[in-house]
Amino acid sequence: MTWLAWRQARAQSAIGLAAILAVxxxxxxxxxxxxxxxxxxxxxxVVVPGLLGAFWGAPLVASELESGSFRLAWTQxxxxxxxxxxxxxxxxxxxxxxxxxxxxxxTWWAGPQDxxxxxxxxxxxxxxxxPAGYAAFAFALGVLLGTVLRxxxxxxxxxxxxxxxxxxxxxxxxxxxxxxxxxxxxALNPSTTGYGSSxxxxxxxxxxxxxxxxxxxxxxxxxxxxxxxxxxxxxxxVLARTCPDIGHGGGGHVGGGHVQAPQGxxxxxxxxxxxxxxxxxxLITYQPAGRYWPLQWYELGVFxxxxxxxxxxxxxxxxxxx
Amino acid sequence: xxxxxxxxxxxxxxxxxxGGSVDLWPVNYAIExxxxxxxxxxxxxxxxxxxxxxxxxxxxxxxPNGAGKTTLLELAVGLLRPxxxxxxxxxxxxxxxxxxPVYDGLTxxxxxxxxxxxxxxxxxxLARRSTDAAGLDPRQRAGRLSGGQRAQLALTLAVAxxxxxxxxxxxxxxxxxxxxxxFLDSVAQAVTDSAEGTTVVxxxxxxxxxERTCGYLILLAGAQVRLAGPVDALRAAHPRAQSLDDLVxxxxxxxxx
Numbered sequence: 001m002t003w004l005a006w007r008q009a010r011a012q013s014a015i016g017l018a019a020i021l022a023v024x025x026x027x028x029x030x031x032x033x034x035x036x037x038x039x040x041x042x043x044x045x046v047v048v049p050g051l052l053g054a055f056w057g058a059p060l061v062a063s064e065l066e067s068g069s070f071r072l073a074w075t076q077x078x079x080x081x082x083x084x085x086x087x088x089x090x091x092x093x094x095x096x097x098x099x100x101x102x103x104x105x106x107t108w109w110a111g112p113q114d115x116x117x118x119x120x121x122x123x124x125x126x127x128x129x130x131p132a133g134y135a136a137f138a139f140a141l142g143v144l145l146g147t148v149l150r151x152x153x154x155x156x157x158x159x160x161x162x163x164x165x166x167x168x169x170x171x172x173x174x175x176x177x178x179x180x181x182x183x184x185x186x187a188l189n190p191s192t193t194g195y196g197s198s199x200x201x202x203x204x205x206x207x208x209x210x211x212x213x214x215x216x217x218x219x220x221x222x223x224x225x226x227x228x229x230x231x232x233x234x235x236x237x238v239l240a241r242t243c244p245d246i247g248h249g250g251g252g253h254v255g256g257g258h259v260q261a262p263q264g265x266x267x268x269x270x271x272x273x274x275x276x277x278x279x280x281x282x283l284i285t286y287q288p289a290g291r292y293w294p295l296q297w298y299e300l301g302v303f304x305x306x307x308x309x310x311x312x313x314x315x316x317x318x319x320x321x322x
Numbered sequence: 323x324x325x326x327x328x329x330x331x332x333x334x335x336x337x338x339x340x341g342g343s344v345d346l347w348p349v350n351y352a353i354e355x356x357x358x359x360x361x362x363x364x365x366x367x368x369x370x371x372x373x374x375x376x377x378x379x380x381x382x383x384x385x386p387n388g389a390g391k392t393t394l395l396e397l398a399v400g401l402l403r404p405x406x407x408x409x410x411x412x413x414x415x416x417x418x419x420x421x422x423p424v425y426d427g428l429t430x431x432x433x434x435x436x437x438x439x440x441x442x443x444x445x446x447x448l449a450r451r452s453t454d455a456a457g458l459d460p461r462q463r464a465g466r467l468s469g470g471q472r473a474q475l476a477l478t479l480a481v482a483x484x485x486x487x488x489x490x491x492x493x494x495x496x497x498x499x500x501x502x503x504x505f506l507d508s509v510a511q512a513v514t515d516s517a518e519g520t521t522v523v524x525x526x527x528x529x530x531x532x533e534r535t536c537g538y539l540i541l542l543a544g545a546q547v548r549l550a551g552p553v554d555a556l557r558a559a560h561p562r563a564q565s566l567d568d569l570v571x572x573x574x575x576x577x578x579x
Binding site: 068073083 | 396414419420423425428432436439441442479
């Protein structure tokens with residue numbers, strides 16, 4: 001039975017392996033200093049798990065249902081659930097291996113550039129072990145959607161959509177608090193804090209002070225806020241009341257590639273920040289650099305657990321078909 | 323229940339009441355359905371069906387398209403679950419589904435290996451003899467086989483697991499006359515090779531397919547069992563019918579549209 005599951009995953013596995021080898025050869029040939037190629041390879045690692053879910057996962061059951069071959073597979077002595085379990089295991093492990101191998105390759109290739117960049121969390125999704133977890137999740141999601149929708153093409157589209165939604169939701173809502181973040185309070189520094197106004201852009205506060213990014217190499221800063229002792233954020237009304245003149249005085253002239261504010265405006269902003277600093281301070285929320293690998297393991301674990309749940313859902317649904 | 327209805331054949335109670343003296347049905351059943359129904363959405367493909375299939379016979383299940391033959395057979399092999407009632411299959415079943423599905427990407431030899439992998443009993447010698455007799459090249463991919471060869475391969479898979487009940491759903495519907503004849507010969511050969519007491523259920527919308535091979539006939543139409551019994555006994559009971567086909571057609575004419 002394992003033989004059959006492998007036989008049915010063999011061709012796509014060979015194609016996947018050949019594609020990874022081609023990428024490896026091209027990357028090594030181009031050299032490890034190409035920063036544009038680093039971007040492309042990172043994008044590839046991010047995209048591949050979704051493609052594996054759509055092209056390997058979605059058709060696994062859906063194509064059997066569409067072609068009618070499930071009537072052959074499910075009328076043998078081996079039960080449907082055992083048949084599904086072995087097919088899920090073999091193809092799912094192949095998908096994990098493909099994404100893991102590609103990620104390992106890119107992690108190695110981009111190593112020197114990543115170390116120089118001091119922004120390891122900037123490429124968190126495209127390095128290390130998490131891509132294997134994404135691949136397992138996307139694959140199981142694809143199989144489940146194929147089982148439920150019974151249409152390969154519809155299941156492929158739904159897989160890409162839902163996988164992207166799940167990844168984004170996890171990235172934005174879960175990962176920042178997967179480990180309790182560390183906070184650090186700093187006094188507002190008038191000489192490195194600027195002022196920004198969005199004008200009429202939606203979802204952006206109309207006026208705010210912009211502290212400089214803290215010097216935390218390789219840490220993941222999830223928020224930089226200006227708060228008072230009670231923890232309340234600096235409201236734009238408070239800012240406008242404290243510094244009625246801020247934002248007036250116009251911009252500067254363009255010189256040397258950036259806009260230089262007039263000295264009067266700079267001084268007014270510094271005085272404003274000093275006044276605000278009497279009641280407010282800068283609060284940095286971040287994941288320290290040393291959390292990188294723990295967070296990789298936790299995220300891998302969460303996506304693998306989700307993949308197992310989806311696989312159980314497949315088994316439950318396959319039993320009920322008919 | 324709306325839609326199709328399947329008239330009880332002979333229920334258990336009925337059999338006991340008549341002391342078993344008047345019915346044509348043997349005591350030993352391979353398939354027994356009681357109040358069996360299957361609904362798709364609002365449509366009943368099979369409704370309130372009570373029937374028995376005798377063991378050790380080659381049984382032809384005939385009826386027009388849409389009579390519920392496929393639904394009945396897929397319920398029997400466990401591909402479908404009944405909406406109402408029960409169906410009991412007392413034999414380990416081999417099944418050839420409508421259209422004889424096989425895996426296009428696998429070779430003939432790989433199909434046989436698959437059959438061995440997926441079944442608790444597998445007669446590799448029989449499988450090899452069967453594919454040889456059908457002229458199948460073991461290295462040929464199933465996707466490149468003709469319709470007749472695909473059907474032969476599917477039949478081999480069902481037969482080599484040594485089932486006690488062989489269920490064939492419209493296996494010759496899409497075959498040309500020669501392939502049809504070859505396939506029916508293979509079924510006859512399989513019956514000869516199989517153990518004593520093996521039951522074959524074979525559905526078709528053509529009586530002629532069934533007539534050559536089957537000793538027992540069940541006519542399903544308008545979702546009722548219109549006729550059931552050994553072919554010889556049916557012929558004897560209806561001496562005015564010129565052929566089995568005439569007999570079946572005369573019953574089909576009574577089916578309300």
